[in-house]
Amino acid sequence: MFEKSIKAYEEACQVIPGGVDSPVRAFKSVGGTPPFIAKGEGAYLIDIDGNKYLDFVQSWGPLIFGHCDEEIEESVIETVKNGLSFGAPTLLETELAIEIVEMYENIDKVRFVSSGTEATMSAIRLARGVTGRNDIVKFEGCYHGHSDSLLVQAGSGMATFGSPSSPGVPADLTKHTLLCEYNNIENLRKCFEDSSDIACIIIEPIAGNMGLVPASEEFLKECRELCDKHGALLIFDEVMSGFRASLKGASGIVDVEADIITFGKVIGAGMPVGAFAASKDIMAHLSPDGAVYQAGTLSGNPVAMAAGLTSLRKLKSIPNLHTELNRKAVKLVEGLKEVATKNGIGLQVDTRGSMFGFFFADKVPTNFKEVTDFCDFKRFGKFHHEMIKKGFYFACSQYEAGFISTVISDSMIDECIAAADEVMQNL
Structure with a gap:
């Protein structure tokens, strides 16, 4: 499933420190090998193994209109x-x-x-x-x-x-x-x-x-x-x-x-x-x-x-663009919170416009120390790893926000929530 990316990462490590040109990309905080991306199409990333991911990173924010607008x-x-x-x-x-x-x-x-x-x-x-x-x-x-x-x-x-x-x-x-x-x-x-x-x-x-x-x-x-x-x-x-x-x-x-x-x-x-x-x-x-x-x-x-x-x-x-993006962001995080609660898992969520975040925690963190003290980073790593396998690309660190683009639809969000439900049953 990730054979080409694994080989590409091993080769990159020979000539690039850590195999990446920005540390968070190395997946150190979540484990596993980072997928090497071949191209983006609208709401999706496609890696060199042909795996397709619904992208909630959007190049860490700039792609409000998705890939290849x-x-x-x-x-x-x-x-x-x-x-x-x-x-x-x-x-x-x-x-x-x-x-x-x-x-x-x-x-x-x-x-x-x-x-x-x-x-x-x-x-x-x-x-x-x-x-x-x-x-x-x-x-x-x-x-x-x-x-x-x-x-x-x-x-x-x-x-x-x-x-x-x-x-x-x-x-x-x-x-x-x-x-x-x-x-x-x-x-x-x-x-x-x-x-x-x-x-x-x-x-x-x-x-x-x-x-x-x-x-x-x-x-x-x-x-x-x-x-x-x-x-x-x-x-x-x-x-x-x-x-x-x-x-x-x-x-x-x-x-x-x-x-x-x-x-x-x-x-x-x-x-x-x-x-x-x-x-x-x-x-x-x-x-x-x-x-x-x-x-x-x-x-x-x-x-x-x-x-x-x-x-x-x-x-x-585009009138009310950010209102619509926020509606989708709220739909995503509230859906994640609902399935987490159903599975007995504490999840704290928030949004600001097209930005969203979620913490595996029982309390809402308001500063860095509370994020460190309250949050279950191991659980986040497992969640991230399993969601990648199901085709959903979240930021590879509990310390990073996520992003909604205009090309992410309600049905895509529903698919993500359903996948998260399956993953959280085993978290």
């Missing part, structure tokens, strides 16, 4: 005919920037980059340059890419200066990172008591990297108030939730405005892209207008811009 595909092909990259300005960059800026009252300008990691790294540099301060506040369980100052682990005490969580990251590069517990207001306040040198808070307002764990609106308002009180900037990392949780991401759901927003994934519709955006006053500090340096040879790549522009315009043109 005809309009996006055509825009990419037409753009490629004119060249892959120029390292010079194109009209497509401006057109996509206008589409984004027009959606937000607190955003005037956008800088495109090539990845979410680059977007968050640059946003933090910009915040430090604007405020003239060094410290940043981040939260356990929020992933903002793999730049050095963001790879930190918890130390002792409620609020602590971070220590590196990866070899190769000098302590000097993380000593200005204050680590807090997500959704813990008192913990956050203590950070500001401990330091008068805080440049910014960076947060996933809808965390998708410890499973789906939204920040409460009360907590986000406290982030906003503390930043205003102490002269720091608030960064919303919407690389995953942007245009996914709603047309305006978390910014369209909660009544809190960030100073800087980072984007990614969806605005590339599957092509490598990221962006960060802010008011004209903040962006005036960014080179070449200001002194805060940031650059990228492939930034604003025309092929990525074309894909993103087509995708975003489609999103904006």
Whole structure:
């Protein structure tokens, strides 16, 4: 059933560390061999063994319209005919920037980059340059890419200066990172008591990297108030939730405005892209207008811009798109919860627009520690393994959110729930 993928993985391990180019793809947390994908068709992935999977990962979010959407595909092909990259300005960059800026009252300008990691790294540099301060506040369980100052682990005490969580990251590069517990207001306040040198808070307002764990609106308002009180900037990392949780991401759901927003994934519709955006006053500090340096040879790549522009315009043109996607997401997770309960298994579920998450747990986790303490990771691994065999492709980690695309139908969801029922009878 997986013979070709197993062989492909063994060969990949000889020339690629761990056989993959992003660690989660190795299936280490769920066991088994990752299927090697040959192609995508609409709602489905097809691996090199010919197995077909209903895809709830959607390239980790960007494929709202599924695989090989005809309009996006055509825009990419037409753009490629004119060249892959120029390292010079194109009209497509401006057109996509206008589409984004027009959606937000607190955003005037956008800088495109090539990845979410680059977007968050640059946003933090910009915040430090604007405020003239060094410290940043981040939260356990929020992933903002793999730049050095963001790879930190918890130390002792409620609020602590971070220590590196990866070899190769000098302590000097993380000593200005204050680590807090997500959704813990008192913990956050203590950070500001401990330091008068805080440049910014960076947060996933809808965390998708410890499973789906939204920040409460009360907590986000406290982030906003503390930043205003102490002269720091608030960064919303919407690389995953942007245009996914709603047309305006978390910014369209909660009544809190960030100073800087980072984007990614969806605005590339599957092509490598990221962006960060802010008011004209903040962006005036960014080179070449200001002194805060940031650059990228492939930034604003025309092929990525074309894909993103087509995708975003489609999103904006379909009334109630996110309402319908959320209906399907709710149908999926409520169905999973129902069959779990029937089989005596605790399952906690949540959705935000086209994003969904489920935890094998008896309590709803609200932060990273609770995800770690409450959740049955072994059971999730078994569930994932058995669902793969039945043709349903979920994120290969309890720490990752899932996604609904427009091409996933109610009947497909019903098939998934029925398969989950069979699997959970043996969990």
